[in-house]
Amino acid sequence: MITDAAPIVTARLRQHADSHTLERYLATGGYRALRKALSMHPEDVAAEVSKASLLGRGGAGFPAGRKWSMLRPNPVRYLTVNGDESEPATFKDHLLIECDPHQILEGSLITAYAIGAAQVFIYVRGEFALGLERMQSALNEAYRYGAVGRDIFGSGFSVDVVVHPGAGAYICGDETGLLESLEGKRGFPRIKPPYYPAAMGLYGEPTVVNNVETMSNIPWIVLHGGDAFASLGEGSSTGTRLFALSGHVRRPGNYEVEMAKTTFSDLIHAPVYGQGLRAGRTLKAFIPGGASSPWFGPELVDLPLSQDEVAKHSSMLGSGSVVVMDDTTCAVRAAWRITRFFARESCGQCTPCRVGSGWLEKIMRRIEDGAGREEDLDLLLDVCDNISPELVWPPQQTTICPLGPSIPPSIYSAIRMFRDEFLVHIKDGACPYA
Amino acid sequence: MTGPADTAGPEARPAGGLSPEALAQARELVALYPEPRSALVPLCHLVQAEHGWLTPQAMVEVADLIGVTPAEVLGTASFYDMLHTEPVGKYVIGVCTNIACLLNGGIELLEHAEERLGTRAGATTADNLFTLEEVECIALCDKAPCLTVNWRFFGPLTHDGFDALVEDLAAGRLEGEVPRHGILNRVRREGGLRVAREEVLAERAASDQALEQRKAAREAVEKREQAQQGQGGKQGGKGSA
Numbered sequence: 009m010i011t012d013a014a015p016i017v018t019a020r021l022r023q024h025a026d027s028h029t030l031e032r033y034l035a036t037g038g039y040r041a042l043r044k045a046l047s048m049h050p051e052d053v054a055a056e057v058s059k060a061s062l063l064g065r066g067g068a069g070f071p072a073g074r075k076w077s078m079l080r081p082n083p084v085r086y087l088t089v090n091g092d093e094s095e096p097a098t099f100k101d102h103l104l105i106e107c108d109p110h111q112i113l114e115g116s117l118i119t120a121y122a123i124g125a126a127q128v129f130i131y132v133r134g135e136f137a138l139g140l141e142r143m144q145s146a147l148n149e150a151y152r153y154g155a156v157g158r159d160i161f162g163s164g165f166s167v168d169v170v171v172h173p174g175a176g177a178y179i180c181g182d183e184t185g186l187l188e189s190l191e192g193k194r195g196f197p198r199i200k201p202p203y204y205p206a207a208m209g210l211y212g213e214p215t216v217v218n219n220v221e222t223m224s225n226i227p228w229i230v231l232h233g234g235d236a237f238a239s240l241g242e243g244s245s246t247g248t249r250l251f252a253l254s255g256h257v258r259r260p261g262n263y264e265v266e267m268a269k270t271t272f273s274d275l276i277h278a279p280v281y282g283q284g285l286r287a288g289r290t291l292k293a294f295i296p297g298g299a300s301s302p303w304f305g306p307e308l309v310d311l312p313l314s315q316d317e318v319a320k321h322s323s324m325l326g327s328g329s330v331v332v333m334d335d336t337t338c339a340v341r342a343a344w345r346i347t348r349f350f351a352r353e354s355c356g357q358c359t360p361c362r363v364g365s366g367w368l369e370k371i372m373r374r375i376e377d378g379a380g381r382e383e384d385l386d387l388l389l390d391v392c393d394n395i396s397p398e399l400v401w402p403p404q405q406t407t408i409c410p411l412g413p414s415i416p417p418s419i420y421s422a423i424r425m426f427r428d429e430f431l432v433h434i435k436d437g438a439c440p441y442a
Numbered sequence: 443m444t445g446p447a448d449t450a451g452p453e454a455r456p457a458g459g460l461s462p463e464a465l466a467q468a469r470e471l472v473a474l475y476p477e478p479r480s481a482l483v484p485l486c487h488l489v490q491a492e493h494g495w496l497t498p499q500a501m502v503e504v505a506d507l508i509g510v511t512p513a514e515v516l517g518t519a520s521f522y523d524m525l526h527t528e529p530v531g532k533y534v535i536g537v538c539t540n541i542a543c544l545l546n547g548g549i550e551l552l553e554h555a556e557e558r559l560g561t562r563a564g565a566t567t568a569d570n571l572f573t574l575e576e577v578e579c580i581a582l583c584d585k586a587p588c589l590t591v592n593w594r595f596f597g598p599l600t601h602d603g604f605d606a607l608v609e610d611l612a613a614g615r616l617e618g619e620v621p622r623h624g625i626l627n628r629v630r631r632e633g634g635l636r637v638a639r640e641e642v643l644a645e646r647a648a649s650d651q652a653l654e655q656r657k658a659a660r661e662a663v664e665k666r667e668q669a670q671q672g673q674g675g676k677q678g679g680k681g682s683a
Contacts, residue, residue, distance in 0.1 A: 097542045099581035127476070134487070134524045135580055137593040137625040148632040170474045173625060175483045176523030178578065192482035192508065194521040211476055254542035254583035261584045299541060329583075331541055345544045349578055355521075 010278055013240055013266040016248050017224040021107035028142045030149035033110040039155050041227035045118045046163040053122040057226065059234025061246050066090055066181070066219030067298065067327040068410075069315055076123050078206035079214045086215040087125040088205075089116050089223055090186055091132040091139070094178040096299040096349055098329040100250040100262050101220045105132060105139035108224065109146035113169065115223035117156060118230055120167045123216055127168050130220075131186055134174040144171045178353035182409045183217040185355070196355055197409035221250055221328075242268035245314040249325075251275055255332035256289065257282035268314035272296065272304070275313065276332055289334040293425060297326025299346045300414030302401060303421035322401035323417075338441035339429050343422035344372035350415045360395040361412035367391050368419060375430060378437040385423055385430055392416035458499030464488050468507055469653075470631065478508040478652075482518055484626065486525050491624020494534075495526035509656045523577070524593075524625075531566045531573040533611050533620065535559075536590045539576055542583035546598065551587045552576055554601045558608060571612060594620045 020036050021027040033039070045053045058073030079085060089112065093101035104112060112130070120128050130147075132140050147169055150156045158166045172190060174180050180189040184198035187210050202208045209215020225247060229237050238246045245267035253275055254260045263281045265274075272294065277284045285291060291306040302323040304311070311317050315325050333342060351365035368391055374380050389399070396403045396413040399420050403413035423430060432440050460468060468488055472481045485507060489500040496519055498512070505512040519525040526534075537555055539548040552563060555574055561567050563576040580595065582588040588597025589604075596607060610616050621627050 093581055094579065096540045096579040097583045098579075099583050102581040133581070134483075134522075134625060135577075135590065135593055138595075140625055141628045144629045144631060151632065171629075171631075172480075173484055173487055173629075174522075175486065175519075175525050177521060189483065190480055191477065192479035192510075192518065194518055252583065254586065255545045260542075260586070295541075331545070333545060337545060342541060342544065345539065346541055349540055352578065 009269050009271070010274055010280065011266040011269045013248055013269075015264040016228045016237075017104065017108070017111065017221060017250060018262070018264045020111070021103070027107050028109055028146065030110060030146065030153060033108075034153075037231075038110055038227075039114055039153070041230040042114050042117050042121075042155060043161055045121055045230050046161055046165055050122050050124060053118060053230060056229055056234040057122070060225075060229045060237035061234075061244065062222065062225055062229065062237065063244065063246070063315065064219055065221035065225075065249065065328065067095060067300070069325070072218060072222050075204075075206065075216055075218070076119070078204055079123055079216065080207055082214045084213045085123060085125045086210045086213055087116060087120045087123060087128045088183075088186065088190065088210060088215055088217045089128065089130040089220055090181065090183065090217055091130060091136075091143075091220045092174050092181045092186060093133055093220075093327075094181050094353075095327040095329060096346065097254045097295070097331045098252050098298055098327040099254075100252045100328060102133075102136060102139060103262050104220055104224055104250075105136055106142050109139075109143045110150065111224045111227060112143070112220050113146055113150055113156070115226035116169065117160070117167060118226050119216070119218065119223060121165055125167065125216070127170070129170050129172050129190055129210070131172050131174060131180075131190060134176050140171065140173055147171055177355075178349075179355045179409070179411060182411065185409065186217060187215065194355070196357055197411075199408055240266050242312075242314060243316050245316065245325075249313070249328055251313065252327075252329040253282050253332070254329065255294075256285055256334040256337070257332050258286060259283040265313060268312050268317070271310050271312050272330065273309045275330060276309065282332070285332070285334050289336065292333045292335045292337050293339070293421075294333060295329070295331040295418075297324045298329045299349060300324075300410070300417060301326045302417040303425065305425055319401075324402075336441065338376070338439055339422045339426040340372065340376045340433055341439065341441070343418040344369070344376050346418040347372050347415065350411065354411060355409075358407035358412060360406045361415065364391050364395045364412070365415050368415060372419065375433050376439055378433060378439065380430070380434045382431070382434055384434070385427070388419055388423065392419055458493065458497035460489065460500060460503050461492060464492055465503075467626075467630070468504075472507055474631070479510055481508055482510070482515065483522065483525075486515070486519050486522075487624050487626045489624075490526065491622065491627050494530045494532075494623040495528060506657050506660065507653065509652075529566070529570075530623070531570050532622075533571060533591050534573045534575060534623070536575045536577035536580065536593075537563070538578070538580050538582075538586070538588055540579035542579070543587040546586040548587040551589070551599060551601065551604065555589075555604060558605055572608070591616075591620050592623055593625050 026032045062072045063069045116128050177195045179185045180195040182197045185195040189195040205215040240247050248264050249267050250264045276282045293303045318325050348369045351369040354361045354365045356362045396416050405413050471484045472478050485504045501515045502512045505515045537552040563574050566573040582595050585597030
């Protein structure tokens with residue numbers, strides 16, 4: 009179903025080419041939410057976000073309000089905004105950073121006020137050169153306007169914001185990897201416990217790490233109330249969400265839809281969204297939530313875009329990226345490329361991930377190249393099992409961070425759904441799609 | 443020594459190190475963070491704006507600025523794909539072949555790029571104009587297959603479109619759209635906490651003083667090591683095996 013819910017985070021950028029400027033931001037109601045928040049008690053601001061049951065938009069889907077409430081009492085607290093979007097086929101944060109940086113900034117400032125943070129770091133993926141320019145220029149404008157810095161709008165609340173560039177490492181999207189990177193180190197995810205940066209984060213101080221899309225929702229929630237947000241969507245999937253649609257569709261792009269109401273099929277086929285597959289092509293499979301998520305076949309295309317519903321079918325909405333593969337796609341090649349991505353991006357701390365990803369990539373490659381053996385299929389699943397025992401969903405973990413268990417899904421999905429295709433590669437000694 | 447990416451005259455900057463302007467910007471960046479080391483990656487981006495890659499001399503200067511050893515700068519920088527520890531061409535072209543691009547001909551585009559430039563991914567053309575890289579998803583999947591040139595985005599690209607892009611770059615027709623290396627060339631912090639100017643100056647002075655102290659400490663260590671090495675030589679090279 010295509011609902012008439014008005015977009016929350018993309019309203020401005022859809023209508024205006026200069027949506028990244030302060031002038032346009034103010035003309036479209038910008039920084040009103042910050043003024044309102046500053047007139048409220050910080051706890052009441054946090055309560056509205058809890059009421060909205062806004063799930064984190066980075067990939068793990070952890071409720072933002074709960075994350076904030078876990079902060080331990082401390083004189084110093086930090087807010088770190090995660091704009092290191094690197095999950096393959098996810099390009100929503102890229103759009104938000106380039107086209108509506110003030111919205112991210114306002115959400116971050118409100119969050120800093122709600123949690124009592126004195127300094128905010130906005131970590132922007134290094135590859136987003138234009139995004140970094142727009143984010144910094146928005147910050148410069150906001151300082152001049154008095155929305156950031158000392159005694160914001162005469163409220164007595166002060167906060168400093170720093171825009172920090174990454175330098176190309178997928179693992180820095182992991183919240184503790186990001187904090188290490190922000191401390192000027194290699195982006196090695198931290199050993200748990202402590203489980204959450206809320207206990208021990210940046211420089212050992214309690215820290216909240218939130219995704220940029222999560223932050224982009226905060227101004228709307230403050231202005232319209234948590235209940236209004238929670239009235240959109242269904243179950244635990246409240247509000248609207250930005251989905252990045254790519255692959256074999258006529259009109260790939262970022263589409264903001266009401267959660268749990270719209271289906272994958274709507275997203276792929278509706279004229280206002282993906283406009284369907286290319287002429288004469290049929291749907292072979294689709295990836296519902298980024299490269300780390302198990303694939304779905306055409307029989308699940310009518311599932312709603314709901315975290316709960318997708319979880320019932322042993323996958324996830326993850327980072328909100330949907331990759332469509334039509335009948336011209338070689339499943340082996342697609343799964344091989346995703347596996348190679350993880351092999352390259354493994355930080356190397358944990359043996360199952362560092363070594364396992366390399367083996368899996370080599371085995372997948374030789375099957376695709378026509379040099380595979382039938383027993384390779386069992387070998388692949390065995391190596392996968394060593395990284396994530398039992399290959400169940402949600403995945404079990406043998407590694408410090410979730411990158412390890414993100415490797416098996418594309419491989420076991422491809423084998424379970426397209427075993428025959430693997431066997432043809434092996435029997436013919438060549439890729440049938442080449 | 444200067445990297446091949448240098449376009450300014452050799453007199454414009456010290457050999458391999460940071461220019462005075464970059465040094466001033468570097469100090470501003472260091473002052474932003476509660477711990478100086480946090481500025482490591484941003485400083486590396488500044489170095490790359492000057493040289494295209496991290497020269498050994500610049501790594502020493504970065505180390506001084508943030509109070510770590512040059513080895514720690516290299517050890518950290520080598521973790522990150524965007525930080526180059528070897529010279530690169532004037533333009534670094536990164537072709538994406540990850541899943542969304544793969545489904546739309548990304549690998550074929552990379553193969554075409556290798557043929558057109560006469561170089562393999564990971565290498566630099568003989569005229570030092572282009573370094574070709576295969577990159578992971580650059581979050582431009584609605585324009586697949588796509589690529590970046592010095593981290594400016596282009597897509598979707600046909601093979602002919604790639605040839606035209608390369609010709610435009612080589613002829614200098616895209617100097618405005620594609621700046622030199624370094625992603626912070628057009629990023630400058632203007633605001634900052636709205637504090638009295640005296641406080642800012644005091645903070646700067648304290649930061650400069652700390653910098654001098656760290657430098658002096660490092661030089662003292664170096665001197666001591668040199669002295670020990672000299673002694674060690676006389677005593678028959680203790681521990682040199």
